[in-house]
Each structure stands twice: as C-alpha cells, then as structure tokens.
Amino acid sequence: MPTPASRHARGLYIAGRWCDGEAGGRIAVTDPSTGTVLAHVPDATVADAAAAVEAAAAAAPTWAATPPRRRSEILRRCFELMVERADALAALISLENGKALRDARGEVAYAAEFFRWNAEEAVRIPGDFALAPAGANRIIVDYQPIGIAVLITPWNFPAAMATRKIAPALAAGCTVVLKPASETPLTAYALADLYAEAGVPPGVVNVITTSTPGPVTAAMLADPRVRKLSFTGSTGVGRLLLAEAAKNVISCSMELGGNAPVIVFDDADLDVAVDGTMLAKMRNAGEACTAANRIFVQAGVHDAFVRRLTERMTALKVGPGIDPLTECGPMITAAAVSKIHRLVEDARQRGGRIHCGGTPTAGSGHFYPPTVITDVPTTAAMAREEIFGPVAPIYRFESEDEVVAEANNTEYGLAAYIFTRDIGRGLRVSGRIEAGMIGLNRGLVSDPAAPFGGVKQSGLGREGGHHGILEFLEPKYIAAAF
Numbered sequence: 001m002p003t004p005a006s007r008h009a010r011g012l013y014i015a016g017r018w019c020d021g022e023a024g025g026r027i028a029v030t031d032p033s034t035g036t037v038l039a040h041v042p043d044a045t046v047a048d049a050a051a052a053v054e055a056a057a058a059a060a061p062t063w064a065a066t067p068p069r070r071r072s073e074i075l076r077r078c079f080e081l082m083v084e085r086a087d088a089l090a091a092l093i094s095l096e097n098g099k100a101l102r103d104a105r106g107e108v109a110y111a112a113e114f115f116r117w118n119a120e121e122a123v124r125i126p127g128d129f130a131l132a133p134a135g136a137n138r139i140i141v142d143y144q145p146i147g148i149a150v151l152i153t154p155w156n157f158p159a160a161m162a163t164r165k166i167a168p169a170l171a172a173g174c175t176v177v178l179k180p181a182s183e184t185p186l187t188a189y190a191l192a193d194l195y196a197e198a199g200v201p202p203g204v205v206n207v208i209t210t211s212t213p214g215p216v217t218a219a220m221l222a223d224p225r226v227r228k229l230s231f232t233g234s235t236g237v238g239r240l241l242l243a244e245a246a247k248n249v250i251s252c253s254m255e256l257g258g259n260a261p262v263i264v265f266d267d268a269d270l271d272v273a274v275d276g277t278m279l280a281k282m283r284n285a286g287e288a289c290t291a292a293n294r295i296f297v298q299a300g301v302h303d304a305f306v307r308r309l310t311e312r313m314t315a316l317k318v319g320p321g322i323d324p325l326t327e328c329g330p331m332i333t334a335a336a337v338s339k340i341h342r343l344v345e346d347a348r349q350r351g352g353r354i355h356c357g358g359t360p361t362a363g364s365g366h367f368y369p370p371t372v373i374t375d376v377p378t379t380a381a382m383a384r385e386e387i388f389g390p391v392a393p394i395y396r397f398e399s400e401d402e403v404v405a406e407a408n409n410t411e412y413g414l415a416a417y418i419f420t421r422d423i424g425r426g427l428r429v430s431g432r433i434e435a436g437m438i439g440l441n442r443g444l445v446s447d448p449a450a451p452f453g454g455v456k457q458s459g460l461g462r463e464g465g466h467h468g469i470l471e472f473l474e475p476k477y478i479a480a481a482f
C-alpha cells in the first residue's frame with residue numbers, strides 16, 4: 001500500500017508531465033520523527049536540468065504574453081486550492097520536515113498568502129512616463145519579465161520558501177525551474193499538481209530534485225536563457241552560487257542565514273517579551289532563519305526573564321511533528337542534532353549554565369530538548385553561528401550602546417527583535433540595528449505584504465511586499481521623441 005506521502009513521488013515535473021530522470025537514480029525521503037523512509041524521488045542529472053530549462057523556455061513567450069488579469073486569476077486559484085487543501089499539505093510538511101502540525105498549518109497559510117498577494121500585484125505592475133528634464137523627449141520605463149528563473153529552496157519551510165518565489169515570478173510573467181531541498185521535496189511536488197489544477201500552463205513551473213545540486217545548478221546557470229537565480233539557504237552555499245551566477249552575469253536574489261538578536265530592555269512588558277521571545281525562538285523548533293539566536297536581557301529584568309522563559313521552555317511538549325499535541329518536533333537530521341549539541345557543549349565549557357535541556361534525546365528520531373543557557377560569553381561559537389534548534393542562550397547587558405554594539409557584532413543582518421515600552425527608544429534602536437527586519441514588541445516579522453530580506457551577509461534583494469515582484473522584472477527605458 002503506498003503511504004500518502006509516496007503519492008507525491010511520481011517523478012520529475014517537467015513541461016507539465018511526470019517523468020523519470022534519465023539516469024533512473026532515486027533519493028530517499030525520510031521522516032525525521034522516526035527515521036522511516038517515506039518515499040523515493042528521482043535524482044535529476046544535468047541532462048534532466050537541461051530538459052527543465054528547455055520546457056521553461058518553450059513556455060516563456062506565451063506566459064509573458066498572457067494578460068496580467070489572467071495570470072492574476074490563476075494565482076488567485078492557487079491560493080484558494082492551497083487553503084482548501086491546507087490540512088493535507090500541513091500533514092505532508094509535518095511528515096517530511098518533522099515540524100509540529102501547528103507550525104505546518106501556519107506555514108501553509110503563510111505560503112498560500114504569497115499567491116493571494118501576488119495575484120493582486122500581477123495587475124499592478126508599474127511603469128513610468130515623464131518629460132525628460134531637458135524637454136527634448138519623453139522617458140518611458142516599461143517593466144518586462146526578467147526571463148527564465150532558477151529557484152532553489154531549503155528544507156525548513158518546504159511550501160513557503162517555494163511559493164514566496166514562484167508566486168511573484170509568475171505574476172511578473174516569468175517561467176521557472178524549482179529545485180527544492182533533497183530532504184523535503186514531496187511538498188514541492190504536491191504543489192506542482194495544485195498549480196496545474198489551478199490553470200498554470202505546462203512548462204511555466206518545472207520541479208526537479210537532485211543529489212548533485214552543484215553541477216545541476218551550474219548547468220542551468222550556464223544556459224544563456226536563464227536570467228534569474230533566486231536562492232534561499234545558507235550563506236555558504238549562497239556565496240558559491242553568486243560566484244557561479246557571475247559567469248553569465250545573472251541577476252541574483254539571495255535569502256541567506258541569520259543570527260537574530262532579541263533585546264529586552266528593563267522597561268519591557270515582560271509578558272509580551274517572553275511571549276515574543278518564545279515565538280521568535282520556538283516557531284519551527286528554532287529551525288528558522290529569523291530565529292532568535294542571541295537573547296540580550298537588561299540586568300534589571302534578567303533573572304525574572306530567565307525564570308519565566310525556562311518555565312515556558314520546560315513545559316513544551318516535544319514529540320513527532322504529526323502528533324497534534326506536539327509543540328516542538330524533531331530536528332531535520334542527526335547531523336543537525338550533533339551540530340546543536342556541539343554549540344551547547346562549547347558554551348557549557350566556556351562557563352555557560354544550563355537551566356533546562358542540554359542533552360540530545362535518545363531514540364530513533366532526531367530530537368533535541370528545549371534548552372535555556374545563561375552566562376554564555378559572547379566569544380562562544382553559538383554567538384556567531386546559527387544554532388538552528390531549540391536552544392535559547394541569554395546574555396546580560398547594562399546599557400543601550402553596549403547592546404547595540406553587541407547585536408551588530410555579526411556578519412549576518414536578517415532579523416532582530418526589540419522589547420521596550422518606550423516607543424521612542426524602540427524606534428531609535430531599530431534604526432541603529434544592522435538588520436533588514438525588526439520586530440518591535442513582536443516576535444514574528446514574516447508577512448507576504450512586507451519586504452522580507454537581510455543586509456550584510458544575510459542576503460541581497462527582498463521577497464514579499466511591493467518589492468518581491470520587482471526582483472523578477474527588468475526595467476526597460478525608452479527615450480521617445482515625438
């Protein structure tokens with residue numbers, strides 16, 4: 001009997017058809033809660049990638065010429081179908097990624113919103129018409145689809161990271177090849193079925209999975225018809241891809257790693273600060289680029305904050321993602337658990353004090369318990385690296401200047417969170433923190449209607465808001481005399 005998950009492992013999705021890879025290889029997809037194999041998906045080669053680009057190229061002229069209103073209606077239908085199938089999609093995400101069902105439901109709602117938002121953006125593509133300052137001609141600026149886009153996504157949000165790229169690309173009139181992460185490809189394939197049902201023509205969205213992402217991506221980027229690379233993943237892989245894309249001078253959008261500070265001032269509403277920190281830390285069990293990675297608490301409320309956060313972390317129910325009572329699911333792989341534990345051990349050896357958790361859970365799944373650790377020196381590895389797990393390190397601080405300097409002491413600049421009742425100070429500190437996104441008295445910043453992205457080595461470009469579609473459009477300027 002096929003499991004429900006294996007229904008989404010019918011092949012590579014190229015030109016609207018399911019096909020085996022030319023070499024016939026397979027990639028196993030496992031459930032991180034149990035280690036059980038859920039399905040096998042095809043392992044695409046360079047030749048398969050070329051076929052996917054060919055399909056995207058064949059579909060491109062017709063899709064670019066499709067009236068924006070029609071593109072909009074198809075995107076709106078994608079939104080509606082995702083909402084109708086939210087439960088089934090959430091269960092699939094939970095199975096292959098391990099995240100708690102409630103997080104998976106949140107992800108489906110977030111992912112679907114990118115279709116609704118971009119259905120509205122598709123019919124609002126900008127343009128300019130102005131008299132040149134010298135008065136000799138008109139300046140006309142027309143926004144055209146940038147061309148074929150290669151989209152590469154990580155495992156931590158298998159639906160949302162894909163729709164955050166596919167929806168604006170299609171709204172702009174581009175065709176795409178999506179390469180999802182090998183750990184979580186089933187959601188991407190399930191969504192491919194949904195796009196077809198919503199009326200997305202064959203070849204407009206192609207999906208391929210591969211165990212050799214380096215050569216497969218390089219081959220796609222070497223094709224001169226590919227004009228866009230939109231990547232979400234680690235900063236290390238982002239750097240490699242920027243170098244690869246440089247060979248053909250391809251436009252790049254990069255959503256990379258983070259090292260988000262949370263700053264809790266003495267005057268914060270502690271209920272709001274603890275709730276916000278729990279959300280910023282524990283959404284997706286800490287496996288988020290926006291996750292609170294360093295929690296700075298001012299001396300006056302430090303001990304009370306530690307006590308309350310420890311109570312909340314200890315009370316979390318850890319278990320298989322698919323169990324509706326679970327609040328903290330497993331990590332994605334055994335390697336992820338080892339990395340988290342290495343960071344905790346390093347902090348402990350440097351004087352860190354563990355208040356709860358701190359030891360990997362024995363058993364078949366990849367579990368790590370919610371952990372609170374204080375007295376961590378800022379020289380510890382976890383102050384510089386992404387923890388990407390349910391570990392909350394708390395650092396004590398005295399002054400605003402000190403905490404701003406420390407918060408900015410990182411190569412990353414994605415998200416930051418500030419808790420204070422003094423809104424003047426909140427806005428002042430927001431201005432001083434080097435990050436693309438700030439949560440002010442709020443532990444969640446993601447919103448399809450807002451520009452998501454980072455500064456410094458957290459990335460280039462923005463997804464969402466009015467900025468998202470612009471990443472897939474190229475302005476064409478016409479100097480018109482008449």
Ligand code: NAP
Pocket residue numbers: 152153154155156157161179180181182183210211212213214215217232233234235237238240241254255256257258288289290386414454458459
């Ligand atoms: P990753 O290892 O960088 O992988 C991301 C994607 O890149 C996967 O599809 C992966 O394929 C592919 N890939 C790996 N090596 C490649 C290569 N040489 N050439 C082309 N593609 C390659 O990241 P991850 O572990 O999946 O995700 C976690 C990271 O993503 C964290 O750093 C997190 O902060 C970041 N992230 C950022 C955002 C954001 O919006 N800024 C959002 C979510 C996650 P395989 O799966 O086959 O290896």
